[in-house]
Amino acid sequence: MAITSYSETMTGALAGQREGLNHDVRSFTNQEAIADLPFGYAVVQGSGAKDALLPSTSDDVCVGIVAYGHSYGEDDLGDGGPLPLQSVDVINKGMVWVVVGEAVEVGDRGYVSYASGTATPGKIMKTDTTDATLDTASQIRFLTAQATPGGIALAEIDMMNEQGASSVTPSA
Numbered sequence: 001m002a003i004t005s006y007s008e009t010m011t012g013a014l015a016g017q018r019e020g021l022n023h024d025v026r027s028f029t030n031q032e033a034i035a036d037l038p039f040g041y042a043v044v045q046g047s048g049a050k051d052a053l054l055p056s057t058s059d060d061v062c063v064g065i066v067a068y069g070h071s072y073g074e075d076d077l078g079d080g081g082p083l084p085l086q087s088v089d090v091i092n093k094g095m096v097w098v099v100v101g102e103a104v105e106v107g108d109r110g111y112v113s114y115a116s117g118t119a120t121p122g123k124i125m126k127t128d129t130t131d132a133t134l135d136t137a138s139q140i141r142f143l144t145a146q147a148t149p150g151g152i153a154l155a156e157i158d159m160m161n162e163q164g165a166s167s168v169t170p171s172a
Contacts, residue, residue: 020095
């Protein structure tokens with residue numbers, strides 16, 4: 001198929017894109033019943049040690065951010081990320097471009113949305129809303145600003161401590 005149009009500007013980054021060289025990435029399986037897991041969204045551990053889901057309750061524990069990559073096959077992806085029952089790369093520690101649920105500034109701490117009333121579950125917020133966000137402020141810090149909800153911002157994450165992926169069995 002011939003390319004019939006193109007942009008004269010280059011995209012700076014993609015949701016879920018890793019930044020820098022130091023990352024901890026673990027392999028999970030998308031256990032969402034019908035939805036893909038969008039790149040750049042936060043996920044929580046499901047009932048199995050390797051199950052990943054979008055957050056849905058205040059009791060969920062965030063294990064990382066869905067990573068963009070070139071290892072996915074054409075049939076593995078939906079509109080925004082890996083399809084149900086497909087392997088998912090999740091960044092537990094490092095710098096990654098995340099999807100924000102509201103405008104953020106450099107240095108803001110991040111909270112993960114789990115209730116659809118505030119933002120789409122899995123988006124990263126700067127505002128702690130007791131009945132809508134998981135407290136991940138000690139685990140997410142924004143390194144770039146983003147004025148548009150639904151846009152992407154670079155964040156430094158560390159889900160390896162006691163609240164995050166330490167309960168997850170490492171990949172073999």
